[in-house]
Amino acid sequence: MISLHASVAQRGLTFDLDHGQGRTLAIIGRNGSGKSSLIGLLAGLLVPDPGGTLVLDGVTVAGPQWVPPHRRPITLLSQDPTLFPHMSALDNVAFGLRAAGMAKSEARERARVGLDGVSIGHLCDRLPHQLSGGQQQRVALARAIAVEPSILLLDEPLAAMDVGAAVELRVLIRQALEGRTGVVVTHDIGDIRAFADDVAVLADGRVGDYGSVDERMGDENSLLRRYFLGY
Numbered sequence: 001m002i003s004l005h006a007s008v009a010q011r012g013l014t015f016d017l018d019h020g021q022g023r024t025l026a027i028i029g030r031n032g033s034g035k036s037s038l039i040g041l042l043a044g045l046l047v048p049d050p051g052g053t054l055v056l057d058g059v060t061v062a063g064p065q066w067v068p069p070h071r072r073p074i075t076l077l078s079q080d081p082t083l084f085p086h087m088s089a090l091d092n093v094a095f096g097l098r099a100a101g102m103a104k105s106e107a108r109e110r111a112r113v114g115l116d117g118v119s120i121g122h123l124c125d126r127l128p129h130q131l132s133g134g135q136q137q138r139v140a141l142a143r144a145i146a147v148e149p150s151i152l153l154l155d156e157p158l159a160a161m162d163v164g165a166a167v168e169l170r171v172l173i174r175q176a177l178e179g180r181t182g183v184v185v186t187h188d189i190g191d192i193r194a195f196a197d198d199v200a201v202l203a204d205g206r207v208g209d210y211g212s213v214d215e216r217m218g219d220e221n222s223l224l225r226r227y228f229l230g231y
C-alpha cells in the first residue's frame with residue numbers, strides 16, 4: 001500500500017496518490033511532469049515539504065518521522081543497472097543482504113539463488129564489464145528483489161534494452177512483481193500492458209488522471225489513449 005500526500009514547492013509538485021496493496025501502478029507523463037521526483041519521494045531520495053506524508057505498508061516513512069531509503073520496504077530498478085564495477089555479479093547481489101546484517105555465506109547463497117532465478121547463475125563470477133547490458137540488468141533485478149521488498153519501483157527498466165533483451169526481461173520483471181506492490185515509470189505501452197493494473201498520468205506536477213488500465217484502454221476518450229496516440 002502506498003499513500004503519498006506531499007508537495008515539493010521548489011519543483012512545483014503536489015502529489016495526492018493512494019495505491020492498493022499488491023497492484024502495479026504505471027506512471028506516465030511528459031518530460032518535466034514529475035515522474036522522477038515521484039520515484040525519488042517514494043524511494044526516500046527526495047524529502048517532501050513540511051506537512052507532507054508518505055505511508056508505505058502502514059508505516060509512515062516521511063512526515064512526522066523520516067525513514068531512510070535502506071530501511072524502507074522498497075527497492076528501485078532503474079534504466080541504468082549501476083552495478084559496483086569492481087564486484088562480481090554475485091557480490092553485487094549479496095551486497096545489500098550483507099549491509100542488512102546477513103552472514104556472508106548466507107548472503108552469497110541467497111545471491112546465487114537470485115541469479116539462478118534470472119537465468120544467469122552460470123555468470124555469477126563475472127565482473128559487470130564482462131556482461132552484456134541485458135545481463136547486467138538481470139543482475140540489477142536480482143539485487144533489487146534479493147532483499148525481498150514488498151514494493152518494487154521500476155524507472156524505465158527496459159528503456160536501454162534491445163528488443164530481444166527487453167522481451168526476456170519483461171517476463172522476469174513480471175514474475176518479480178507477483179505478490180508485490182509495483183510502481184513503474186514508463187513511456188512504453190508494452191510495459192503498461194505487461195505490468196500495470198492501474199495507470200496515473202502526471203501533468204504539471206500533479207496526478208491528472210488515475211484509474212484501472214483495463215477501463216482506460218477500452219475508453220476511446222481516455223487520457224491514456226490521448227497520451228500515446230495523440231487523439
Ligand SMILES: Nc1ncnc2c1ncn2[C@@H]1O[C@H](COP(=O)(O)OP(=O)(O)OP(=O)(O)O)[C@@H](O)[C@H]1O
Nearest residue numbers: 010011012013029030031032033034035036037038
Ligand atoms: N534537482 C532539481 N532541482 C530543482 N528542480 C528540479 C530538479 N529536478 C527536477 N526539477 C524540476 O521538477 C519538475 C519535475 O521534474 P522531474 O525530473 O521529476 O520530471 P520527469 O517527469 O521525471 O521528467 P523527465 O521525463 O524529463 O525525466 C520539473 O519542473 C523540473 O524542472
